[in-house]
Amino acid sequence: MESKEREGGLPPKETNHLISETGRDLTIYGELMDAALKAKAASIMPYFGEVSDKSIIIDVGSGTGQLAEYISRELHSSNVYAVDFSHDMLALAAANLSKINLVHDDATKLDKIPNESADIIYHGTVGHEIQTFRGISGLDDSLHSSFRSLKPGGREIWRDFVKPPEGDVYLEILTNDGFDTVDKATQNGFLNYSLLSTKALFDCFHCQFKGGNAFNYEDVTQDGHNLIKLPAKYAQEFILRKDYTANWRQEIEEEYTYWTQDEAKSAFEKSGFTNIQIIDDDNEYIRNHRLTGKVALYTYDGSGLKPIEFSTHMVIVGQKEPSATTKTEEREIEPINFTSLLDSIKVKNESIKIDQQEFPKGELLGRGQHKEVYLVDDGENNKVIKIVRKDMTTFYSAFSSLQQSVERQHILDNFGIKYMKIYDYDKNGPPYRFLVQEKIPKGSLCASELIVNGELKEENIAQMAQIVNAFENSKQWQIDTNPFNWYRVNKNGKTEMVYIGGTVYRYNENWSFDKVGLLQWVDPRYVETSQNQSAKIPNQAEFQDFARRWQKLDTKYANWWKKYLNPNVQPK
Ligand SMILES: Nc1ncnc2c1ncn2[C@@H]1O[C@H](COP(=O)(O)OP(=O)(O)OP(=O)(O)O)[C@@H](O)[C@H]1O
Ligand SMILES: [Mg+2]
Secondary structure (H helix, E strand, O other), X not given: OOOOOOOOOOOXXXXXXXXXXXXXXXXXXXHOOHHHHHHHHXXXXXXXXXXXXXXXXXEEOOOOOHHHHHHHHHOOOOOEEEXXXXXXXXXXXXXXXXXXXXXXXXXXXXXXXXXOOEEEEEEEXXXXXXXXXHHHHXXXXXXXXXXXXXXXXXXXXEXXXXXXXXXXXXXXXXXXXXXXXXXXXXXXXXXXXXXXXXXXXXXXXXXXXXHOOOOOOEEEEEOOXXXXXXXXXXXXXXXXXXXXXXXXXXXXXXXXXXXXXXXXXXXXXXXXXXXXXXXXXOOHHHHHHHHOOOEEEEEEOOOOEEEEOOOOEEEEEEEOOOOOOOOOOOOOOOOOOHHHHHHOEEEOXXXXXXXXXXXXXXXXXXXXXXXXXXXXXXXXXXXXXXXXXXXXXXXXXXXXXXXXXXXXXXXXXXXXXXXXXXXXXXXXOOXXXXXXXXXXXXXXXXXXXXXXXXXXOHHHHHHHHHHXXXXXXXXXXXXXXXXXXXXXXXXXXXXXXXXXXXXXXXXXXXXXXXXXXHHHHHOOHHHHOOEOOEOXXXXXXXXXXXXXXXXXXXXXXXXXXXXXXXXXHOOO
């Protein structure tokens, strides 16, 4: 999780998880208020010390890269490096940002950052992600790598949530701000966490967090207050996440707190840092909007309850002694270079050449928003090659879509989705520059054509709805339903809908077909007016209008969708 706002920041709309998949969440980042970003920078920049535009600054776990970009602008520097492990994130950052250098690297290794090359390395609210995925030793590895990569005299700045010291606390939360049971908050089999009271949400937290029953708690009444007695760490974990109901299912998988202030200090010491400072960095926005008046924490000393507060965040600063040296290295930081990746794809008359690999090129079969698709003219003519479209500014998302196609086939398999097989792909990726895929069989028709010509059959929509239902019920993944990416294929006299793309998104409860999907299947205008073989994406107003009319909508296709789509998945 990432806190989205802070002191001085206007309260942004409750947005989604900041770390989500490419292609659909750009708007969320747009909504990130400048003020919130400024505040985040204000938490860490004062500890940079003497820096100039020449200073090498590394943002570890940069995600969307917004903070790094902001800092590079503040410092008029082109020496800010944003390091992330997710190519999707890097592609997203590349598409939106201009000043920073992007580096693909693992936060626990920092292999691409040579010894003694950086003046400042910061970890901005990323430690808990490292901890979630790599365990507590991942944190040590990350600090060690950071120490190694810093110049003598350089600084590490780490900002994240704070784990309160050991011991029990008494937590007071609202019981009347929503439904008191999961049943009441469930409609059409779909539990809407935002309808639960804080107390009922706490029960969910207890049942789910870290696999469930990770801690014991007691309901007690003290000095006229109804309280929950529990270890301070879990009180903190709960109050920090209780407002993320829209993304509850993902947030519950993450552990936000891992170091107390003392533990943070020892971890820094263990990695060789000195002059360690620990600064309380309470998030004022969270404090004022979500905690004060809504939750209270107390200790009890025998005579009475005493209010207590734990800071939400802390900042840890450590220095690599000016006299400390690591073996210096004669190499440069290695940023990822999308332009040279593109340049290495050579489309010639007869062939496509990528590094040493050459593919005999047949006719151009399609040009989507991201990719170009050519027949592989190998005599068999049953394969296509998909490459990044160089002429589009969206080429970053093409890298993402190729990556998803290559790496997420197992998800399609798990859901029993019929798709075009992938035979080969860029072995130097990710980022993947190409993939070779089974060609759509002759005579197959694209769903978009079928929609426009009114030729979809009930069984086609039934199959699509079944796929969507399965994905939605999994609450883990969602599928691209863009009608240009589905073909009706004839197989032994039967027809089935086959997916030609590979994009599979992480589940997003707020998706509800507003970006790709339903509207395009029931209103031909969304595919008729398309360019680049991808359907128009309805804007929010169009989708809301559609949702309003949905129940009364009485067209053939709409009625079939209504018949087969789970009620909880239908627009509301
Ligand atoms: N396996 C295939 N066989 C034949 N033609 C294909 C195949 N895959 C794609 N095409 C054609 O190429 C077009 C573009 O391909 P694709 O949909 O993969 O790229 P895109 O639209 O740029 O990316 P995305 O759909 O992931 O946003 C398709 O709409 C289709 O007409
Ligand atoms: Mg497409």
